[in-house]
Every structure is written in C-alpha cells, then in structure tokens.
Amino acid sequence: MASNSIKLDEIRESRSELENHHIDELVAGRISRRDFVRKGAVIGMSSSLLAAVLSACGSANNSSTASSTTAATGTPKQGGTLRLAQQAPTAAINPLTISDAGGLNMLAQTGDFLILDNNQLLTLQPMLATSWTPSNSGSVWTFKLRPNVKFHNGQPFTAKDVVYTFKQLADPKNASNALSTFTSVLTPDGVVMVDPMTVAFHLEAPNGNFPYLVSSDNYNAIIVPDGTDFSKWQSTFIGTGPFTLKSYTQNVGASFVANPNYWAGKPYLDSTSFTFYSSQPPQILALQGGQVDGIVQFTAQGAQSLLNNASSYNLIKLKSANHRELSMRNDQAPFTDARVRQAVALTLNRPEMISALLLGYGQLGNDSPFGPRFPSSDLSIPQRAQDIAKAKSLLAAAGHSGGISAHLTTEQYQEIPALAQVIKADAAKAGINISLTVESQTAYYGKATYGNSDWLDAQMSLVDYGDRGVPNVFLEAPLTSNGSWNAARFKNPTYDSLVKQYVASIDLSTQRQIAGKITNLLLQETPIVIPYFIDGLTATKTNVHGVNPTSISAIYLNKAYVS
Amino acid sequence: MAIFILKRVGLALVTLWILSVIVFFLGQILPGDPARAILGPLAAPNAVHALDQQLGTNRPVLTQYWSWISHFVHGDLGTSYTYDSAVGPLVWKALGHSLELAIVAFVVVVPLGILGGVWAALAAGKRRDRVISILGLSTTVLPELVTGIVLIVVFGIALNVLPFSATWPPGASLPTQLYHLILPAAVLVLILFGYIEQMARAGTIEALNSDYARTAILKGLPRRTVIRRHILRNSLLPTITVIATQVGYLIGGLVVVETLFHYQGIGSLIVNAATAKDFPMLEGGVLVIGIVYMVATLVADIVYTLLNPRIRFQAAE
Numbered sequence: 001m002a003s004n005s006i007k008l009d010e011i012r013e014s015r016s017e018l019e020n021h022h023i024d025e026l027v028a029g030r031i032s033r034r035d036f037v038r039k040g041a042v043i044g045m046s047s048s049l050l051a052a053v054l055s056a057c058g059s060a061n062n063s064s065t066a067s068s069t070t071a072a073t074g075t076p077k078q079g080g081t082l083r084l085a086q087q088a089p090t091a092a093i094n095p096l097t098i099s100d101a102g103g104l105n106m107l108a109q110t111g112d113f114l115i116l117d118n119n120q121l122l123t124l125q126p127m128l129a130t131s132w133t134p135s136n137s138g139s140v141w142t143f144k145l146r147p148n149v150k151f152h153n154g155q156p157f158t159a160k161d162v163v164y165t166f167k168q169l170a171d172p173k174n175a176s177n178a179l180s181t182f183t184s185v186l187t188p189d190g191v192v193m194v195d196p197m198t199v200a201f202h203l204e205a206p207n208g209n210f211p212y213l214v215s216s217d218n219y220n221a222i223i224v225p226d227g228t229d230f231s232k233w234q235s236t237f238i239g240t241g242p243f244t245l246k247s248y249t250q251n252v253g254a255s256f257v258a259n260p261n262y263w264a265g266k267p268y269l270d271s272t273s274f275t276f277y278s279s280q281p282p283q284i285l286a287l288q289g290g291q292v293d294g295i296v297q298f299t300a301q302g303a304q305s306l307l308n309n310a311s312s313y314n315l316i317k318l319k320s321a322n323h324r325e326l327s328m329r330n331d332q333a334p335f336t337d338a339r340v341r342q343a344v345a346l347t348l349n350r351p352e353m354i355s356a357l358l359l360g361y362g363q364l365g366n367d368s369p370f371g372p373r374f375p376s377s378d379l380s381i382p383q384r385a386q387d388i389a390k391a392k393s394l395l396a397a398a399g400h401s402g403g404i405s406a407h408l409t410t411e412q413y414q415e416i417p418a419l420a421q422v423i424k425a426d427a428a429k430a431g432i433n434i435s436l437t438v439e440s441q442t443a444y445y446g447k448a449t450y451g452n453s454d455w456l457d458a459q460m461s462l463v464d465y466g467d468r469g470v471p472n473v474f475l476e477a478p479l480t481s482n483g484s485w486n487a488a489r490f491k492n493p494t495y496d497s498l499v500k501q502y503v504a505s506i507d508l509s510t511q512r513q514i515a516g517k518i519t520n521l522l523l524q525e526t527p528i529v530i531p532y533f534i535d536g537l538t539a540t541k542t543n544v545h546g547v548n549p550t551s552i553s554a555i556y557l558n559k560a561y562v563s
Numbered sequence: 564m565a566i567f568i569l570k571r572v573g574l575a576l577v578t579l580w581i582l583s584v585i586v587f588f589l590g591q592i593l594p595g596d597p598a599r600a601i602l603g604p605l606a607a608p609n610a611v612h613a614l615d616q617q618l619g620t621n622r623p624v625l626t627q628y629w630s631w632i633s634h635f636v637h638g639d640l641g642t643s644y645t646y647d648s649a650v651g652p653l654v655w656k657a658l659g660h661s662l663e664l665a666i667v668a669f670v671v672v673v674p675l676g677i678l679g680g681v682w683a684a685l686a687a688g689k690r691r692d693r694v695i696s697i698l699g700l701s702t703t704v705l706p707e708l709v710t711g712i713v714l715i716v717v718f719g720i721a722l723n724v725l726p727f728s729a730t731w732p733p734g735a736s737l738p739t740q741l742y743h744l745i746l747p748a749a750v751l752v753l754i755l756f757g758y759i760e761q762m763a764r765a766g767t768i769e770a771l772n773s774d775y776a777r778t779a780i781l782k783g784l785p786r787r788t789v790i791r792r793h794i795l796r797n798s799l800l801p802t803i804t805v806i807a808t809q810v811g812y813l814i815g816g817l818v819v820v821e822t823l824f825h826y827q828g829i830g831s832l833i834v835n836a837a838t839a840k841d842f843p844m845l846e847g848g849v850l851v852i853g854i855v856y857m858v859a860t861l862v863a864d865i866v867y868t869l870l871n872p873r874i875r876f877q878a879a880e
Binding site for chain 1: 593595596598599600601602603604605606607608609610611613614617645646647648653715719720723726727728730733822823824825827831832835838839840
C-alpha cells in the first residue's frame with residue numbers, strides 16, 4: 001500500500017491541477033475506475049497514464065483499461081475484402097454538408113478525426129491529436145497533433161489543415177452541418193494555430209466536454225487538407241485515414257483499398273466494399289444470403305429473422321443516446337399544469353415498449369436526456385414506472401377528473417408510428433384521449449422554425465433524436481428558454497442556469513451532481529417524455545473480426561479482418 | 564404516314580413541355596426545401612440559407628424554371644442538388660437499367676401472355692381456360708412486394724440458386740447481367756401475365772364469334788390457318804394498346820421491385836428526387852420517362868396501323 005501511494009505521488013508531481021483533481025476523485029471513491037478512464041480521456045490523460053494511476057491505486061481488478069478496440073480473437077489474418085451493406089448516402093459526399101447515416105460512414109472510411117469516440121469502450125481515443133488539455137476554466141482547449149502523418153496525396157498533415165477544417169466548419173456563412181454543434185460554442189476566429197503541430201480552440205463559453213465536439217461524434221469534422229474545395233471532395237475522398245478511395249457510385253456503392261502508409265499501421269484487409277441500400281429488408285436478406293459479410297447498422301424492428309438466429313452472426317450491441325422525445329406544449333391547456341404532463345408520463349409501460357418495439361434492444365428512459373450512455377448521468381435516481389392510479393389522481397387534482405383530450409403529431413420514421421399508437425393506448429387507460437396524425441418527415445419537420453413546423457408547433461409532438469457523445473445538444477436546443485427546437489415551449493430559469501453550469505463543468509463528479517439536479521427537475525416538470533434509448537446494432541458473419549462500429553452508424557475497419 | 568408521325572411528334576413535344584411545367588409547379592407545393600433535405604431537419608438555419616443561396620433555390624420560381632428550361636433545350640439536364648453532379652449521366656444510367664429489366668420482362672411476358680390468352684380462349688369455359696385465367700389473375704393482383712419476397716425466399720435463400728440482388732458486379736457480361744435479372748423480371752412477368760392474357764383471351768373470343776371467322780371456317784379453311792390469318796391478327800389489336808400503356812409502369816413504376824432487388828432504375832431515382840426536392844433530377848427523370856412512354860405509344864400506333872388495314876387505308880386517303 002505504502003509503495004502504491006509513493007507511486008501515485010510520483011505520478012502527481014508532473015500532472016496539471018485538473019488531472020490531479022481527477023485523480024483525487026478516484027482516490028476518494030467519488031468516481032468508479034471505469035468512469036475515471038472515460039472522463040480522464042476527455043481531459044486528455046493518456047491511456048498509459050490512466051493505467052499507471054489505476055495500478056498505483058491498488059487492485060488488479062482493472063476490467064476497463066483504455067487500450068484495445070474490439071474483442072478480436074486469434075491472430076488477425078492479412079488480406080482479403082470485407083463486403084458490407086449500408087444505407088445509401090442521401091446526398092453528395094461533402095464533408096461540410098453531410099447529415100445522413102450513409103454519408104457520414106463514407107467520411108469515416110478515408111478520413112480521420114482529431115479524436116475517436118470509441119463507442120464500444122465509451123471512451124475517447126487519440127486519432128490525429130495525440131493529447132489535449134483545457135485551460136483551468138475550460139474555455140481554451142489545446143491539441144497536440146500527431147507528427148509524420150500524410151494525406152493520401154502525399155501532402156504532410158499539419159496544424160494548418162486542422163485550422164482550415166474547423167474554420168470552414170464553424171463559419172456561419174458556410175452550408176456547414178456542424179454549425180448546429182458549433183453555434184455559440186466556436187467561431188472561425190477561435191481556431192488558432194499555436195505552432196505547426198499545435199492548435200488551440202478559444203471557445204465562446206467554457207465547455208467541459210469540448211473534445212467530444214471535435215471527435216468522431218461530430219461526423220463532419222474529418223480533417224481535410226488546407227484549401228480543400230469541399231464540393232469537389234467526393235471525386236477524391238482525400239483524408240489521412242486507413243483506406244483510400246477506389247470508386248464511388250451514387251446509389252450503388254463504394255470501394256476502398258488499404259492505405260499502406262497509415263499512421264497506425266496498414267489495415268489487415270486489402271480492400272473494403274460497401275453496397276448501398278435504400279431500405280433495411282434487402283440488407284437483412286443480403287446478409288442471410290451471403291451476398292455481404294455484414295450490415296453497418298440496423299434497427300431491431302424488421303430484423304427478427306436475423307435476431308432470432310443470433311448465434312449464426314456476430315452481433316455488436318452499443319449503448320446509444322438515440323432516443324424518442326414526446327413533447328407537450330407547456331404553454332397550452334391542458335399541458336400548462338405540470339400534473340397533467342406527469343400523468344401522461346405515468347401512463348406509459350416502458351419495459352413493454354422496449355420489448356415490443358425494440359425487441360429488447362433498448363434502455364429505459366427517465367424523461368431526461370441523461371441515459372446510460374453518458375458517464376455523467378446520475379443513474380441512482382428512481383426510474384419512472386407505469387402507475388395508472390397515480391396518473392388518474394394527478395389529473396383529478398388538476399381538475400380533469402373526466403379525462404382530457406389532446407392531439408399528437410408525429411413522423412413516419414422507423415418504429416415511431418407504432419410508438420405513437422402505444423402511447424395513445426397507454427394514455428387512454430387514465431382517461432387521456434389522444435388523437436394521432438402521422439406525417440412524412442418533410443411535412444413534419446417543415447422549415448424547422450417556430451410557426452413553420454408541425455414538429456415544433458404541435459400540441460403533442462413525437463420526434464427522433466440521433467446519438468451524440470455528450471448530452472449538450474439534447475439539453476439545450478429542445479429545453480432551454482431560447483433553445484431553437486423547444487417543441488414543448490419549456491421555459492424555466494433554474495433549468496437554464498443548471499444547463500449552463502453543466503456544460504461549463506469539467507470534472508465528472510460536478511457534472512454528475514448537476515446532471516442529477518437536472519433529471520430531478522425534469523421529472524418534476526415533465527416538459528418532455530423520453531421513454532427509451534435505442535441500442536445501436538451491427539451484424540456480421542461469424543468469420544468477421546475486429547470491426548469497430550459507432551452508434552451514429554459509422555464503422556471503423558482498420559483492425560478488421562476476415563478469417 | 565410521314566405526316567401522321569410528324570403530327571404525333573409535334574403533339575408529343577407540347578405534351579412534354581406541359582409535363583415539365585406541371586412537375587415543376589407541383590414540386591413547389593411539396594413541403595420542405597432542397598437545402599434542408601440535404602442538411603437534415605436539425606441543421607442550423609444559417610447553414611440552410613447558405614446552401615439555398617449556393618443552389619439558387621431561393622430565387623423566384625419563374626427564374627428557376629426559366630434557367631432550367633433554357634439549359635434543357637440545349638441538351639443540358641443541369642446539376643443534381645442532392646448529388647452535386649450532372650443529372651444527365653445519372654438519369655441515362657438509371658434509364659439503361661430500367662430498360663434492360665423492362666425488355667427482359669417484356670420479351671418473356673408478351674409472347675407468354677398472348678399464347679396463354681389465345682390457348683385459353685380456344686377452350687373458353689372449359690377447365691384449361693379456367694386454370695389459366697384464375698392463375699393469371701391471382702398473380703396479377705398479388706402486390707410486387709409479396710411475389711418478390713416469396714421468390715427471394717424460395718429461389719434466393721432456401722434453394723440458393725438465383726441471385727436476388729439485381730445489381731450485377733461491375734463489368735459483368737450480358738449473360739451474367741441477365742442471370743441477375745431473372746428474379747425481378749419474374750416478378751414483373753407474374754404481374755403482367757394475367758393482364759395481357761385476359762386481353763388476348765377476350766380479343767380472341769370476340770374474333771372467334773365474328774362473322775368473318777365463321778365465314779373462314781365455313782369456306783373450309785383449316786383451323787390452324789383460321790387462327791393464324793384471321794383470329795390472331797384481330798384479337799391482338801386491343802392487346803397491343805394494353806401492352807403500350809404498361810410501358811410507363813415498366814420503366815418508371817417499379818420502385819418496389821427496384822428497392823427489393825436492389826436495382827438502380829429510374830423509378831427509385833424519381834422518388835428519391837421528389838422526396839429531396841431535387842428539381843433538376845426530378846424533371847430529368849420524369850421527362851425521360853415521358854419520352855419513352857410517347858415513343859412506345861407511337862410504335863404501338865404504327866403496329867396497330869400495320870395490323871389493321873382499315874386505319875391504314877384511311878390514312879392513305
């Protein structure tokens with residue numbers, strides 16, 4: 001024990017204040033070993049450092065080190081082609097504008113990010129950045145870049161490329177999809193080259209989770225060479241990634257060959273090919289018929305034949321923040337009364353929803369964006385469960401003993417129409433009479449601004465939110481007083497200030513403490529209902545190993561091989 | 564004949580122009596805008612604005628239409644909003660795929676349908692007629708999705724004898740391409756067979772009961788000759804019209820089959836373009852189908868004329 005604390009002191013001497021604080025949290029037992037690794041990676045502690053601290057802190061029971069990727073068995077086999085099925089990209093492959101699952105996976109094949117958010121380990125791993133450190137307030141983040149990396153065209157990778165990429169992504173004059181992340185976080189002027197191998201980001205406000213915003217979570221942020229014309233990128237796919245473009249045909253497919261000079265070593269595979277599909281059933285059939293070796297991402301519904309036969313495939317299940325959000329207009333009767341909103345939430349049988357709609361591939365939601373995917377979530381808060389009697393008494397207390405009527409508008413997307421039916425049936429048990437409108441996605445979202453969108457204007461609205469590495473977007477846009485997607489019209493100054501504190505805080509125990517307060521406040525007010533979080537699912541044949549998918553439906557193949 | 568064809572071509576051009584106007588203005592009524600379709604519903608408003616500016620989709624509607632049509636008459640189909648690449652090659656390639664599938668299905672189903680119909684008619688009311696007609700009608704009313712999935716499950720997965728992805732490997736030879744088209748073409752054959760068979764059957768029965776058929780039989784012509792020279796020629800007239808009207812469906816209406824068999828035809832191209840409000844792509848796709856449809860009807864009319872001396876003589880007068 002004594003020798004261990006001496007070791008720890010040695011480590012501490014050379015560490016920053018923030019890192020030492022994080023170590024204190026672990027020593028004091030305020031955070032678990034697993035969370036220590038996850039959060040340590042965010043503030044830029046290297047995996048060897050994390051491992052050293054963990055071993056200095058005792059027990060060999062280190063189930064979670066931040067080292068390897070997928071569980072790959074046996075010796076990797078060199079060579080061969082991996083054939084995958086995926087959703088067809090719905091637009092041009094332009095790193096600036098890409099917003100769809102199919103397109104973002106194309107970026108991830110030939111591009112590298114500063115940081116990889118490894119969804120299987122739920123931790124950040126260095127990619128083109130080797131280390132990153134925040135200023136004490138968390139408003140300036142400095143990234144050290146990986147030396148001796150080359151783009152596919154032979155050009156060396158430097159800070160200039162990083163600065164160019166992020167200036168373009170953060171420029172409000174550009175058609176940049178990353179603006180929804182960077183607005184009021186980062187402006188083009190905030191991206192500064194410190195030296196040829198160092199970049200600093202000066203933020204608009206302190207942000208404790210900023211590394212996630214420049215990681216693979218922000219799928220537009222692959223690093224492209226300085227001066228790249230984004231609209232022409234689709235003819236070259238130039239990045240620093242493990243594969244280079246062989247061919248890309250709209251709506252048909254893409255193929256890539258291994259980059260022999262990849263900084264992390266040449267991939268095991270010689271080449272990869274992706275076949276594009278516009279819907280899921282043919283992808284399932286193609287895997288079953290052996291026409292592809294795997295599916296990049298699929299949803300449980302409609303994949304029964306595959307899931308019932310799970311032993312014939314390698315199934316990778318990822319915890320994700322992908323969720324459905326039911327909003328109620330807090331400014332319109334009868335939902336002006338929090339008791340009525342609580343009553344709606346109490347009618348729902350969530351475990352049944354997960355088993356019926358997601359075939360069990362989901363996690364319970366507690367009407368707050370803090371789900372099991374985020375290390376900062378306070379999961380000790382009791383889960384809300386179905387309680388029809390309580391729902392009825394809340395309605396009666398609010399003066400609606402005869403029940404209420406409301407209208408729910410939603411979109412035609414995945415299991416959502418079925419979920420809307422279940423909500424309607426559950427709510428009816430407490431005398432809440434819901435009528436439904438299901439619209440196409442374009443009609444539902446409209447212009448996505450207040451007054452021009454059924455999504456944002458309906459009395460009750462049920463919408464999908466895709467996965468993110470941090471809950472910031474879910475906390476801000478749909479729930480803060482000046483949020484741009486506040487379909488519930490929820491306005492609560494206490495909530496606003498809690499979110500501001502959460503976003504700014506850097507250490508995990510503070511984040512978790514505020515997260516707990518936010519979840520309790522949301523349970524009390526219930527402006528929205530989040531019934532469940534949907535697991536990310538990837539399936540391959542059993543002879544495919546080492547694939548590393550993410551829950552935003554990108555897949556990393558540099559360590560993949562076919563045996 | 565030349566004047567007849569010229570008139571028809573002129574009419575076709577006017578129809579196509581009206582079609583382009585309708586597609587354009589109906590497209591304006593559809594909800595959503597192209598930039599938001601590209602950037603996704605959650606994109607920041609200023610990003611959407613910037614992209615609309617780049618694409619030119621925030622210009623007045625008439626300006627947009629004028630700029631498109633003035634390029635179109637010069638043979639330039641414009642640039643797809645969605646894919647940021649020229650519409651021409653995308654549309655031609657998809658049309659090529661669609662034509663190939665349609666031709667395979669056509670070559671099988673037309674003779675099969677006509678033979679089946681005539682054969683059934685010759686035994687009208689008997690068991691052979693009923694078996695053919697009921698089978699044909701049942702496969703016709705089954706949705707493509709059902710026949711398609713049954714064929715895939717049986718021949719593609721259980722027996723594992725036929726590929727169910729119609730997209731052949733790059734650079735495949737014609738036999739390989741045809742091999743990949745067997746299953747999707749079979750779906751189309753099943754759907755169209757009953758239709759064509761019924762028309763041919765009705766036509767044949769009508770012809771059989773006609774005075775000229777009776778005369779031919781009474782004057783002692785062999786049955787074979789009566790059928791070939793008198794019945795077939797007359798019974799085929801309505802069938803040809805029906806076949807021509809199916810061309811539009813066969814080229815542009817196969818979205819379900821294309822999706823199921825993973826085939827890049829022009830049907831799914833148009834549906835995708837409409838959902839994304841990719842106007843140049845939508846116009847290009849619809850007009851190309853319009854042209855094919857009109858050529859098909861024109862050809863059908865010419866064949867009709869050749870088969871029907873009455874019209875031929877009228878035209879000559």
